[in-house]
Amino acid sequence: MNDQKGTLLINKNILVFGLGRSGLSVLKKLTGKCKNIAALDNNPDFVLADDDIKLSENTKIKFFIGSSENTVNQLLEKTDLMIISPGVSMNLPIVKNAIRKKIKIWSELELAWYFMDDLQRKNTIAITGTNGKTTVTTLIGKILNDFGLETLTCGNIGNPLIDTLKIKEFSQDIETDEKGCSDNIIRAIEVSSFQLENIQTFSPHIAIILNITNDHIDRHDSMAKYSQIKFKISKNQGADDFLIVNADDLNTAKFLKSIDLDKDLKSNLLRLSLDAKKSAEIFYQNEEVHYIFKEFNGRVDIKARNLIGTHNILNIMSAVGAAKLFHVDDLSISETVKNFTALPHRLEYIGMVNGIKCFNDSKATNPDAVIKALSHFPKEVTLILGGLDKGMDFKSLIPIVNKKVLNLILIGSSKELLYKIFSKTPHKYLIYKAVTLMEAVSVGMEVTKINGTFLLSPACASMDMFKDYKDRGNQFKSFVLSHKK
Numbered sequence: 001m002n003d004q005k006g007t008l009l010i011n012k013n014i015l016v017f018g019l020g021r022s023g024l025s026v027l028k029k030l031t032g033k034c035k036n037i038a039a040l041d042n043n044p045d046f047v048l049a050d051d052d053i054k055l056s057e058n059t060k061i062k063f064f065i066g067s068s069e070n071t072v073n074q075l076l077e078k079t080d081l082m083i084i085s086p087g088v089s090m091n092l093p094i095v096k097n098a099i100r101k102k103i104k105i106w107s108e109l110e111l112a113w114y115f116m117d118d119l120q121r122k123n124t125i126a127i128t129g130t131n132g133k134t135t136v137t138t139l140i141g142k143i144l145n146d147f148g149l150e151t152l153t154c155g156n157i158g159n160p161l162i163d164t165l166k167i168k169e170f171s172q173d174i175e176t177d178e179k180g181c182s183d184n185i186i187r188a189i190e191v192s193s194f195q196l197e198n199i200q201t202f203s204p205h206i207a208i209i210l211n212i213t214n215d216h217i218d219r220h221d222s223m224a225k226y227s228q229i230k231f232k233i234s235k236n237q238g239a240d241d242f243l244i245v246n247a248d249d250l251n252t253a254k255f256l257k258s259i260d261l262d263k264d265l266k267s268n269l270l271r272l273s274l275d276a277k278k279s280a281e282i283f284y285q286n287e288e289v290h291y292i293f294k295e296f297n298g299r300v301d302i303k304a305r306n307l308i309g310t311h312n313i314l315n316i317m318s319a320v321g322a323a324k325l326f327h328v329d330d331l332s333i334s335e336t337v338k339n340f341t342a343l344p345h346r347l348e349y350i351g352m353v354n355g356i357k358c359f360n361d362s363k364a365t366n367p368d369a370v371i372k373a374l375s376h377f378p379k380e381v382t383l384i385l386g387g388l389d390k391g392m393d394f395k396s397l398i399p400i401v402n403k404k405v406l407n408l409i410l411i412g413s414s415k416e417l418l419y420k421i422f423s424k425t426p427h428k429y430l431i432y433k434a435v436t437l438m439e440a441v442s443v444g445m446e447v448t449k450i451n452g453t454f455l456l457s458p459a460c461a462s463m464d465m466f467k468d469y470k471d472r473g474n475q476f477k478s479f480v481l482s483h484k485k
Contacts, residue, residue, distance in 0.1 A: 014038070014079070015040060021160060025108065025162050026160075026162060033167075041064075044066025076097060076098055081103070085108065112162035126207050130368060132315045140319045146336045149328070152186070152188070206322050207243050208322065241268060243269050246314055269281075359373075359454070362476060365459070365462070367392055367396045370459045379404050379405070385457070385458055386413075387472075388464040389417060392460075407429060407432065419431065437472070
């Protein structure tokens, strides 16, 4: 820490807005360490778990669940710092009011960074992008751990960064007593655009931007703003830090050209490309990932990989770049890549069911992810599409659907919108509408040809019909397997 420990917190009134996992983690870490802590969730149906009720009973934290606007505004009058959860939109009246009152607004990510010492900050790799974040974060963690470097995967992957820190009591009179866990652990941090909105000093040693495609426009208003937020991951980086970007991704490459990187960081820019002729620092050729930057010059054999699709080659390339910066040898990287399999709900192969190849790609919550999934297959696909629309451009799917799909099954609240788009487009595939996922699976198993592919890749969020994308994917797998003869 550069400033005296506790000066921003010890005598401050803290408001934690949003009581999802990260919000509750913040409460538990700050308990007893600030002047006053209030916890707010504007969902009137929110129910505290048993452990959180105990937290409420055993501390001076005041909980406000589904409170009136008047109550919240009174609460803001006494707030010095607001820490908001990723799911809390900056467009909410409460947040806009806090901005007008010039109240500091941090994300959990920024709070965790505040508690980290110089060594911990040096041992960070942060990964963002529209698609592939969890796969790359997990793969980097596996590569480094297999090589013997103790590594934690955290962040948006489901384990808040602040949960990886040991925060002791701190006082205004002690400058360095409370630094968290000063160790050599490397942290691979998955970072979403929602988390990046409210960073102030967060500055990972290695930042990775995988891609920027149409998603979350309902939250960020435009692709330009969405791209700007993604690039905030590199905002505070300096001469000793590295930025890895996908030079093949059109939006990423375009935005990179439009900004002025710190001149020192520019010399530490590592570009990924599938095209060896692009003069990228990390490129793909003959089933090998080649790298040439700084003192690093070599290649990693990835022909035995289990991850399918060209998008996963780029994911592997980004992991190679990060691993080399931690001096992992090529053979060790190659061995880990060979043994690494697709994560659940990400083009996950369920198996051959009644002669049909079945894949669960429930995590494909935007059109670009569906395009990448379909590009792997010949024209043999029965595709389940639909769910909760996030204000995305589904028309971008038309060329790939025409090229790869034989049967299109539509579900969810976007079903009628999707039907209008695809039914009015010249096509040779059949279109079905299903009320439930169970019905969609029954139709799919009936109309898909032997040796054909049955794919759930919805291009939409899941919350109109399911708890989350995992619930959707698990139900799909269960329904598919129930048809097995």
